[in-house]
Amino acid sequence: MPTRPFSVLFVCTGNICRSAMAERVLAARVAAAGGGVSVRSAGTRAVVGRGMSSQTRLLVRANGGDPDGFIARQLEERMLREADLILGMTVEHCERAASLEPSAFARIFSLMEFGRAAAELAQPGSAADGDRWQRLVASAVQRRRAGDLRPAADDDIADPYGRSDSAFAAMATRVVPVIDLLAGVAR
Numbered sequence: 001m002p003t004r005p006f007s008v009l010f011v012c013t014g015n016i017c018r019s020a021m022a023e024r025v026l027a028a029r030v031a032a033a034g035g036g037v038s039v040r041s042a043g044t045r046a047v048v049g050r051g052m053s054s055q056t057r058l059l060v061r062a063n064g065g066d067p068d069g070f071i072a073r074q075l076e077e078r079m080l081r082e083a084d085l086i087l088g089m090t091v092e093h094c095e096r097a098a099s100l101e102p103s104a105f106a107r108i109f110s111l112m113e114f115g116r117a118a119a120e121l122a123q124p125g126s127a128a129d130g131d132r133w134q135r136l137v138a139s140a141v142q143r144r145r146a147g148d149l150r151p152a153a154d155d156d157i158a159d160p161y162g163r164s165d166s167a168f169a170a171m172a173t174r175v176v177p178v179i180d181l182l183a184g185v186a187r
Contacts, residue, residue: 006130007038009083010111011093015043015072017161017168018089020052022111022175024065029183032064037130040083042075044096053161055168063176080104085137087111089175090156106141112155115178117143132184 008026012019019041027039050072052060057067073079080086080101086108088094098105109117117140143149157174160167 005036005038006133007040007082007084008133009079009086010039010041010089011044011075011086011097012041012089013043013045013093013159014161015041015046015074016050016052017056017159018157018171018175019043020067020070020072021056021060021063021065021172022087022089022179024052024060024067024070025063025176025179026183028063028065029179033129033183037133040073040079042073042079044075044093046072046074048072048074053168055160055165059168059172063172075100077101080108083107085109085114085133087114089159091151092156106144107137109140109144110151110155111157111175111178113149113151114140115181116152117149118182129184136182 010019010022023039023041030037030039052067052070052072060067075097077100080097081104083104084107086097086104088097088108088110091110094108094110097108118136121136121139140149157171158167160171
């Protein structure tokens with residue numbers, strides 16, 4: 001009987017910019033590595049049923065992802081229970097996810113916080129390696145419990161929605177390198 005693939009859930013507000021981009025860029029890295037890791041996203045106040053913003057679509061394509069067919073979804077308790085790793089775009093998203101599903105608390109990190117933990121582990125490997133993802137999560141959880149991993153002042157990734165193209169570019173400049181780091185992709 002096949003085992004359930006490791007699952008990553010990205011969370012932001014509307015689920016049409018930040019988390020949508022993170023989902024589709026990581027999904028592309030996972031697919032290029034042979035699949036085997038499930039990648040999804042949702043919003044705390046999602047614009048349910050809408051596709052990603054036009055600026056995000058361009059940036060997703062420019063970074064090797066496929067924006068086609070994306071539909072924004074509202075964050076639900078079930079999603080949080082099923083995810084092996086939940087990555088919020090801000091500390092507020094993490095807090096909202098933990099309040100919705102307290103049992104998921106240990107698996108909830110901001111993207112930037114988790115990226116710092118992964119960078120310090122220096123575990124290259126395949127984006128499709130569920131065991132590698134499990135080790136990353138276990139290490140980050142252990143570091144958090146020991147007090148060695150704490151949110152930083154610049155962990156929040158600003159919401160570019162309704163802003164200029166440069167705000168979207170700034171968002172991508174923060175999101176994509178962390179996604180590549182987590183995926184084991186050298187840049």
